[in-house]
Amino acid sequence: MSAVCHRAVLALALLLVVTSSALAHTGSVGYVQVRERSATWWVRIDLALRDLEPVLGLDHDGDGAITWGELRQRHDAIARYLAERVTLAADGVGCPLRAWRHAVAEHAGIAHAVAEAEVACAGRARALTVTYRVLHDVDADHRALLAVTADRVTLDAVLSERQPEATIRLDASPADSPRLASFRQYLREGVHHILAGVDHLLFLLTLLLPAVLVREGGRWSPVPSLHRALGTTVTVVTAFTVAHATTLCLAALGHLALPAAVVEPAIALTVVLAALNNLWPVVTRARAAMGFGLGLLHGLGFAGALAELGLPAGRHLEALVGFNLGVEAGQLAVVALVFPLLYALRARALYRPLVLRAASVVVAGVATWWLLERLPPGTIPAV
């Protein structure tokens, strides 16, 4: 090969150079929504103008700017293009798309053409199939996010050149709904997290140890009635629950963020404080308020665990409610086991020295160890 040839080949080779930013772009994504509306169907398709340009030539004057006027001129062409490439079939029988309406929407700052149509299907069907072959002849990587919402069932799917079709069974029982599946999955995760999260449970138990006692004249004495012990327990647990549910939701939805390097040691510190308060009571009447205040931090800890799992797209609500209820169910189970025991033992001579004090010393020690372990490296000067 001559030197000139070699140079030309190498110049071409530079096409490959720098792979790192290559995947740093979402690429081409369309959005397809199909909804059941009282015995009929409606479809909305959103496509980036940048994606439509090469196939439909939107930039009529070639000045690099696509205006609403230019897009409007191509509305009929867009409707024809989509009608040929997006099909809906009820029980295998095609349903024509008609009465197109056009608009614009921004998805994450990127302008999309919006085309809506009525879907004329005859009668009620058992299954609806959506086929999507938009852009695949020019862009083999184009994908679409499909969301079908029927009366009782929903379907989310990603459509691609390889998988251009999705079918939703309309006679499926609600138990088949992916929303319910998400809810159940996150409910299980919530239960698992609270049962595996010793620090949260220890905090709650430390708060509950004195719930079967009353503090009068600087001394602990057994609570006189079940009613009163239950009342205190319910108040403390409610306060803790409301607090952690609040911060969990705020953090999971991105409205509140604290680094784990702060949250995790802080949670250990709440356990230390709760145990010390049992040994040298400072907060005696407002224990529910203490449970609330410190419980806010525990919610951020739960949020960290939830972030590890990630919230399923489009089903944030189901996942959040499921995870929260899971945490609470696990918590409830533990309290239901422990409370009768504490109540039964409260009047025993050893309850205060052994269960309240010695257990609190152990908890304070363990939680102090966690605290030191969780502090970021370098926080504690080496001895």
Added chain:
Amino acid sequence: MRWGTVGGIAAFALLVPLTVPASSPQPFVPSSDAVVLARIATSSSGHPPGSAASLGHPPGSTELAAAVEVAAAHLETGRRLGDLRHLGYARAALKRWWNLADPPPEVRRLRARVRAREHDFSGAERDLEALVEATPGDASAWLDLALVRRARGDIDGARAGCERLAERVPGLVAETCRGAVEALSGAPARGVRRIRAALRRTRADATTVAFALGELGDALATSGDLEAAARTHRSALALTPGDDATLTRLADAWLALGAHGQVAALLAPYRERDHLLLRLALAHRALGQHTEAASDRAELGQRLDVARRIGRPQPAVEARYLLDLEGLPAVALTRAREAFGVERTPESVALLLRAARAAGVEPPAEVRAWLAATGLRDARIEPELGGIRQ
């Protein structure tokens, strides 16, 4: 206890409707025909660069030479604009040959490049190894192979590729290939000297010089001279204006130097590119432009969510977004490990170490093993390593 449950549900039942993002944006009709909805890059022909119309060939052409020409042009446009769509256009153009076990060499070369750009490095390496096995004198394939192996963290393999290239076509590209590998093997100063010497000795076209300058800038950043790195990337950008990789490198150097105003000005026209929007958000936040930073962050979050949903996640961008904009180090660490598993660069190591520190955990063993194997010394990661080296 029921009250506890009821209270908890009530608390987030009140909060959730206020906070869950709308599932799809509200459509609207612009107020006048003159409203500009989008700007697209155009070529001199008036069509988007690399588009089927601008090249005059229908995609999916049955004519091999025409298809290769279309695909190559799309790869180049996609690289320059940082636009993944062009990989899909290239793949569609080569559709007829794409799945062949033994495609024509030019298709195999382009398939390797598409695969590499999609971070399917093992698939790319297989194609390139088949090319050099069939034609050991194929200098272009040796260069591609060196770059793919480097991206995978196989520095010895990359060095071997650069040597094969240098035997066949000595010059600026081969010396740059060697210098970049030296910079990744603990000798950034030697790498810098080698590339600078080659640049002085050789006359080359703007693309090749910009390539050498880009690698030189990276080697300078590895050596700790960020100001020289930024100057070098700026020179490269002057040669190839708007080049995506160069914009990214320059923005990173400026962010590290605290030149946030310059980053905001540089990247303002490129917010449709996710990785540049990330850097723009960091600059806006550092400048105290909280409204802009909040809108950048929200848009980027939505795009990353979509990317993951369609099965094309961007772990490196996600990791930095989660760590620096969302303050979620634990999940950032997961993404950073994912990114490091795909592509091994000083940047991916630095990000992973930062995420591990923020999450309060030891640097993962795979990073330590890789650093020990390559001997990489990078000024940006040394402070994060603490006592690991000892």
